[in-house]
Amino acid sequence: MGPHPAVAAIRLAVRRVLHDILTEHATTGAPDGVDALRRAPAPPAGGGRTASATSPARPAEAVRPAEAVHLAEAVHPAEAARPTGSVHRAGPAPAHPAAVPVPGAFPAVPAPLGPGRTGPLVLVACSGGADSMALASALAFEASRLGIRAGGVTVDHGLQAGSDQRAEEVVERLRALGLDPVESIAVSVGRDGGPEAAARDARYAALDAAADRHGAAAVLLGHTRDDQAETVLLGLARGSGIRSLSGMAAVSGAAGRYRRPFLRLDRQTARTACMAQSLPVWDDPHNSDPAYTRSRLRHEGLPALEKALGKGVVEALARTARLSREDADALDAWAREAEEGVRDDAGRLECAKLDVLPPAVRRRILRRAALAAGAPGGSLFARHIEEVDRLVTAWRGQGAINLPGRVVVRRQGGRLVIRQG
Numbered sequence: 001m002g003p004h005p006a007v008a009a010i011r012l013a014v015r016r017v018l019h020d021i022l023t024e025h026a027t028t029g030a031p032d033g034v035d036a037l038r039r040a041p042a043p044p045a046g047g048g049r050t051a052s053a054t055s056p057a058r059p060a061e062a063v064r065p066a067e068a069v070h071l072a073e074a075v076h077p078a079e080a081a082r083p084t085g086s087v088h089r090a091g092p093a094p095a096h097p098a099a100v101p102v103p104g105a106f107p108a109v110p111a112p113l114g115p116g117r118t119g120p121l122v123l124v125a126c127s128g129g130a131d132s133m134a135l136a137s138a139l140a141f142e143a144s145r146l147g148i149r150a151g152g153v154t155v156d157h158g159l160q161a162g163s164d165q166r167a168e169e170v171v172e173r174l175r176a177l178g179l180d181p182v183e184s185i186a187v188s189v190g191r192d193g194g195p196e197a198a199a200r201d202a203r204y205a206a207l208d209a210a211a212d213r214h215g216a217a218a219v220l221l222g223h224t225r226d227d228q229a230e231t232v233l234l235g236l237a238r239g240s241g242i243r244s245l246s247g248m249a250a251v252s253g254a255a256g257r258y259r260r261p262f263l264r265l266d267r268q269t270a271r272t273a274c275m276a277q278s279l280p281v282w283d284d285p286h287n288s289d290p291a292y293t294r295s296r297l298r299h300e301g302l303p304a305l306e307k308a309l310g311k312g313v314v315e316a317l318a319r320t321a322r323l324s325r326e327d328a329d330a331l332d333a334w335a336r337e338a339e340e341g342v343r344d345d346a347g348r349l350e351c352a353k354l355d356v357l358p359p360a361v362r363r364r365i366l367r368r369a370a371l372a373a374g375a376p377g378g379s380l381f382a383r384h385i386e387e388v389d390r391l392v393t394a395w396r397g398q399g400a401i402n403l404p405g406r407v408v409v410r411r412q413g414g415r416l417v418i419r420q421g
Helices: 005-027 031-039 130-146 163-176 195-214 225-238 267-276 293-309 313-342 351-355 359-373 382-393
Strands: 121-125 149-156 182-186 218-220 401-403 407-412 415-420
Touching (some): 005 267, 130 149, 130 267, 149 163, 163 182, 182 195, 225 293, 225 313, 293 313, 313 351, 313 359, 359 407
Parallel strands (some): 149 182
């Protein structure tokens, strides 16, 4: 009997991403990555980071647990470990409809690397919640079969009493899964951008530092399709444009460091996988605290939308994110190509040449220029770029535009001067 369908689904999602990492590791000339890749068959069609509009006809909008039920037969011994701690344990897994295997949907398991050979290191960012614990268990299971080293990092934001103790409990659980290296990193959360944004900035800074310190090829994040839907709605509420509606990318960060294997899986699948493996799960009280915008959206906004519009809202929003990202990527590429042709010999932007470009392309060029001058991306909003755009399209002799990061934009002699100070 194979693993529970939810367990099979999360493993399949992680395995596809690990195949991508092995492929990239091989192309860099790393001999161990080449060896592992030669033994590893190609991932199934439509899997991994390239799954998008170019994927085959049968889209993987949601990886259904039934599709992966024929995964490896045995549960990794470490995944059944039950370390002690203060968090609750998930109970027995609920009954699941009989699943029908899909022939060829999962590649055969390659032979492990030879003695003394090591593959790339992949870290999992784990808070102890259901999404990241499910991700950690799948990484522990799949990495060893592909010759990949697997470790984990948990970040202690220090925002709740006893957070340091909970972080240590997560470290113990990750070690019990067989991950190594594993560490807890305490961070100081500032106030810029609000509590949620400040915590996110501190968390990613810590993860970047950990990845650099250990030489990790990638860091896996447990964001699910539900998280993607929430991100799209938040972007829509801000009126931030198509890039914001693109949500979270499956691959992001410098050199593609961050990978999100679960963006096509729903949150319940991850939780069910934890229950099926008796993995302990910690439910962060911030996730249900109405003081936080995302929490209100999760517990009030999305349920109200589903009540008014019917089931399928989450899937539709996630699909919107993917389609928006494809459009945004195309427009970004157009803007990069067009930018060289609208600059003079001194590198300044010529307003007459900018004015004839489509607004979506022109504003992307203006945003890129503002960022290059030192404006922080997290504080540079659409309204800022619209004001700069008026210097090009609605010039009436208006004065300079002040942007975040002390960046000043003014029009002089038919050209834009963008600099700090």
